[in-house]
Amino acid sequence: MNERDSEAVAAMLRGRGYRIVGSEDDCDILLLNTCSVRDAAEQKAIGKARYLQHRKKRQPDFVLGILGCMAQNRGGDLLAQLPDVDLIIGTQKFHRVPGYLDNLRAAREAGVPIPAAVVDISEEEGSQNTIKDHAEPTPDEAPSVTAFVSIQQGCNMSCTFCIVPRTRGDERSRPMDEIVAECHALAERGVREITLLGQIVTSYGRRDYAHTGGVTPFVQLLELVHALEGIERIRFTSPHPRGFRNDLVAAYARLPKLCGYVHLPLQSGSNRILRAMNRPYTRERYLEIVAALRAARPNMTFSTDVIVGFPGETEEDFAQTRELFASVNYDMAYIFKYSIRTGTPAAEMADQVPEEVKEERNRILLDLLRENSLRRTTAMVGTVEEVLVESRDRSGSHFAGRTRGNRVCVFDAEPRHVGTLVQLRIERASVSTLYGVVEEGSEDYGGDVVPGEQDSGSAEPRFHHPCP
Numbered sequence: 001m002n003e004r005d006s007e008a009v010a011a012m013l014r015g016r017g018y019r020i021v022g023s024e025d026d027c028d029i030l031l032l033n034t035c036s037v038r039d040a041a042e043q044k045a046i047g048k049a050r051y052l053q054h055r056k057k058r059q060p061d062f063v064l065g066i067l068g069c070m071a072q073n074r075g076g077d078l079l080a081q082l083p084d085v086d087l088i089i090g091t092q093k094f095h096r097v098p099g100y101l102d103n104l105r106a107a108r109e110a111g112v113p114i115p116a117a118v119v120d121i122s123e124e125e126g127s128q129n130t131i132k133d134h135a136e137p138t139p140d141e142a143p144s145v146t147a148f149v150s151i152q153q154g155c156n157m158s159c160t161f162c163i164v165p166r167t168r169g170d171e172r173s174r175p176m177d178e179i180v181a182e183c184h185a186l187a188e189r190g191v192r193e194i195t196l197l198g199q200i201v202t203s204y205g206r207r208d209y210a211h212t213g214g215v216t217p218f219v220q221l222l223e224l225v226h227a228l229e230g231i232e233r234i235r236f237t238s239p240h241p242r243g244f245r246n247d248l249v250a251a252y253a254r255l256p257k258l259c260g261y262v263h264l265p266l267q268s269g270s271n272r273i274l275r276a277m278n279r280p281y282t283r284e285r286y287l288e289i290v291a292a293l294r295a296a297r298p299n300m301t302f303s304t305d306v307i308v309g310f311p312g313e314t315e316e317d318f319a320q321t322r323e324l325f326a327s328v329n330y331d332m333a334y335i336f337k338y339s340i341r342t343g344t345p346a347a348e349m350a351d352q353v354p355e356e357v358k359e360e361r362n363r364i365l366l367d368l369l370r371e372n373s374l375r376r377t378t379a380m381v382g383t384v385e386e387v388l389v390e391s392r393d394r395s396g397s398h399f400a401g402r403t404r405g406n407r408v409c410v411f412d413a414e415p416r417h418v419g420t421l422v423q424l425r426i427e428r429a430s431v432s433t434l435y436g437v438v439e440e441g442s443e444d445y446g447g448d449v450v451p452g453e454q455d456s457g458s459a460e461p462r463f464h465h466p467c468p
C-alpha cells in the first residue's frame with residue numbers, strides 16, 4: 001500500500017510540473033512515506049528524518065515532509081523530535097501534498113513568513129478515491145507492465161497486535177466502475193498484470209454492493225477486471241482468511257487470469273493464540289481453505305505472515321505454528337517477531353515473551369522456509385513456466401519476470417520481450433530465484449497490446465508486501 005501511495009503522490013506531483021529525481025542528494029523536496037506496523041519501522045524513519053533535517057543548514061529552501069502511517073500515528077508530536085520538518089501528512093491526505101507544496105513554495109518566493117510545519121492528519125470522506133493516479137513514463141523510463149491498483153483502504157477488524165485500524169481508519173471502498181476504468185486505462189498503456197490492493201482486500205465493497213447469486217462484491221470486481229482485454233494476470237493483497245468463502249475459492253477454478261498464488265495470513269498455528277489475537281478462524285479452518293484452494297488449482301502456491309513470540313505463546317503453541325507452517329509448504333513468508341505497539345490491546349498483555357525466545361522461534365521458521373523454498377524451486381528445474389517479462393534485472397544485463405506462482409525468474413531476452421508472456425525453460429534455481437532460457441517463438445503479445453521498445457530501466461520485479 002505504501003509503495004502504491006508513494007507512486008500516486010509522485011504522479012500527482014508530476015502532473016503539477018514537479019520532477020522526480022534519481023537521487024535524494026539532487027532533490028529540493030524530500031517526502032518520506034512511513035510505516036508504523038512495527039516500532040523498528042518508526043525508529044528507522046525518525047532516524048532518517050533527523051539526519052535529513054541537517055541539510056537545511058546548507059540548503060535553506062530544502063523541504064522535508066513525513067507522510068503516511070507514522071505521520072498519522074504520531075501527528076504533531078513528531079515535531080518534538082523533528083522540529084525542522086515542514087509537512088506531516090496522514091494516510092487520508094496524500095492528495096493534499098501537491099497543494100501544500102505549492103503553497104509553501106509560493107510563500108517562499110513571495111518572501112512571506114513561512115508558518116510552522118503543516119500537520120494534516122484528519123479523516124476525509126472519500127479519501128480512498130484519491131489514490132488513482134499513475135505517472136506516464138518519461139522518455140528515458142521503461143513503461144511498466146505491472147501495476148498496483150488501490151481498491152479499498154482501512155480495516156474494521158481488531159486484531160489485538162495491530163495498529164493499522166488506527167493509522168488507516170475504517171474500511172472504505174472505491175466505486176467498482178472507477179476501479180475497472182483505471183484497470184482498463186492501464187491495459188491500454190501496456191500493463192498486463194494488475195495487483196488489487198487493500199488493507200483487507202477481500203472485504204471490498206461489502207457495505208456498498210449487494211451479493212449477487214452468492215457472489216461477494218470482491219469476486220464481482222475480479223470478474224470485471226478479468227473481462228478486460230489486455231490484462232493477462234490478476235493478483236491481490238492482502239486478503240483475510242475469513243474472506244475465502246466458496247465464491248472466492250470457486251473463482252480460482254473459473255477465472256484463468258487469477259494467478260494461482262495466494263497470500264494467506266496465518267499469524268499463528270495455535271487456536272489459543274489466534275483467540276488472543278482476536279483472529280476469527282481456527283487452524284482447522286485455515287487448513288480447510290488451503291485444501292479447497294489446492295483442489296481448485298492443484299499447483300496453487302502460498303505465502304503468509306506469521307508472528308512469533310506473541311504474548312503468552314508457549315513452546316506448545318509455537319510447536320503448532322511450526323507444524324502447520326511445515327505442512328502448508330509455503331513459497332514465501334513474512335515472519336515477524338512480535339513487537340509491542342503502544343495503544344494496542346496486546347501491548348498490555350501479561351506474559352510478554354523474552355527477545356531471545358522470539359529470536360530462536362524466528363530462526364526456526366526462517367530455516368524451515370528456506371528448506372521448503374529451495375525444495376520447491378529445485379523441483380521446478382527442467383520444467384517450462386509461463387513468465388511475464390517485466391524489465392531488465394537489477395544488473396541491467398539480463399531480464400526479469402515472474403511465474404504465475406510469483407516466483408522471480410532471471411533470463412536472457414530481447415527488449416521486445418518486455419510485456420510479453422514467454423515460456424521459460426528452467427535450468428537452475430536458488431532459494432528465491434529461477435534461472436532459465438526463453439523457448440524460441442514462445443512469446444505471446446496478447447492481441448493488440450504492443451510493448452514499447454525498452455533500452456533502459458533496471459526495475460526489479462516487485463514482491464507482495466505483508467499484511468500485518
Ligand code: SF4
Pocket residue numbers: 155156157158159162163164165199200240467468
Ligand atoms: S492484521 Fe490485518 S485484519 Fe487485523 S486489524 Fe490489522 S490490517 Fe486489519
